[in-house]
Amino acid sequence: MLKFIIPLLLFIILAVFLALGLNLNPGEIPSPFINKPAPNFSAPKLQAPEQKLMPADLKGKVWLFNVWASWCVSCRAEHPILNQLAQQQAVVIVGLNYKDDPNDAQKWLDTLGNPYNVSIMDQDGRIGIDYGVYGVPETFVIDKKGVIRYKHTGPVTAEDVQQIFLPLIAKLQAEP
Amino acid sequence: MKRLLFIFLLMVSGSSYALDYRQLSDPKQQESYETLTSELRCLVCQNQTIGDSNAELAADLRRQVYEMLEQGKSKEEIVQFMTDRYGDFVLYKPPFKGKTSVLWIAPVVFLLMGLIAVFVFIRRKKAAAILHSDPGTLQRDVEKQKKIRSLLEKGDRS
Secondary structure: OHHHHHHHHHHHHHHHHHHHHHHOOOOOOOOOOOOOEOOOOOEEEOOOOOOEEOHHHHOOOOEEEEEEOOOOHHHHHHHHHHHHHHHHOOOEEEEEEEOOOHHHHHHHHHHHOOOOOEEEEEOOOHHHHHOOOOOOOEEEEEOOOOEEEEEEEOOOOHHHHHHHHHHHHHHHHHOO | OHHHHHHHHHHHHOOOOOOOOOOOOOHHHHHHHHHHHHHEEOOOOOOOEOOOOOOHHHHHHHHHHHHHHHOOOOHHHHHHHHHHHHOHHHEOOOOOOHHHHHHHHHHHHHHHHHHHHHHHHHHHHHHHHHHHOOHHHHHHHHHHHHHHHHHHHHOOOO
16 A cells, blocks of 8 residues: 555655646746835936936835836837826836937837836946846836835736736825 | 868857956956856846856846956955845855755755665565575575586586
């Protein structure tokens, strides 16, 4: 009897581990930023390079920090979703135009629409490094105190907006 | 033949080291630069180090490492800088702590389990061999061996 039970148990354990492995996404790296203050920056605005934006300017507001670039293919998939979210005016959306040519970026916004309250430029990718950006697009949700509460890697889908972003934004808006 | 050789040489010549070689004035720092770029993971390509990868992010991270070394930052400070931003995943050698303990301990556990299994298996075999052999067969074995030895010594001329 034992002769059958032991291999069976081993098989079940192995199967469970393999099943877990199948469902893990190795592209998703846990962000060490959750519940940490958003790293500081002072970056020129895309549409007004002589002006600079700092996280401190957004204190008291819940904001999304969306990393995008005109060369990024999945950003194109995400863009209409962001446009829709912007129409609802539930949250301030700040764009980080990552390693991009400002002219290309401007053209992109002109043709596809501009969901961003403001976009800032990060041409050499230094702000990206400070935010641990490794794959564009990425989206951070930052609360009124300037603390990162959520990070989404890859394109935001309509489902993500309904199930994750809107409820979280509502919760954060209710916080003092 | 020449063509084959040429193709072979092309195949082995692919150096994986990224193209923007950087030279630091202090040889010690240069050494740190090289170890760091071979220990930090390129997060876009995941199975390459930032020293091996030509991805843009890897190039940016190499620049970051280079600049920090030039500013006189220590290796530990740079590793801390990277893990603060990208988590332990950026390290090819993850630190030993609660979350990673399974990763470190599992191979030892599996080795021990294997050794125990082999040990038990051999002991069982031996026990079974002794159990199944009665004195008679042992006696016959001795006789057989004698016969074999005498045959070997004399040679079989039949």
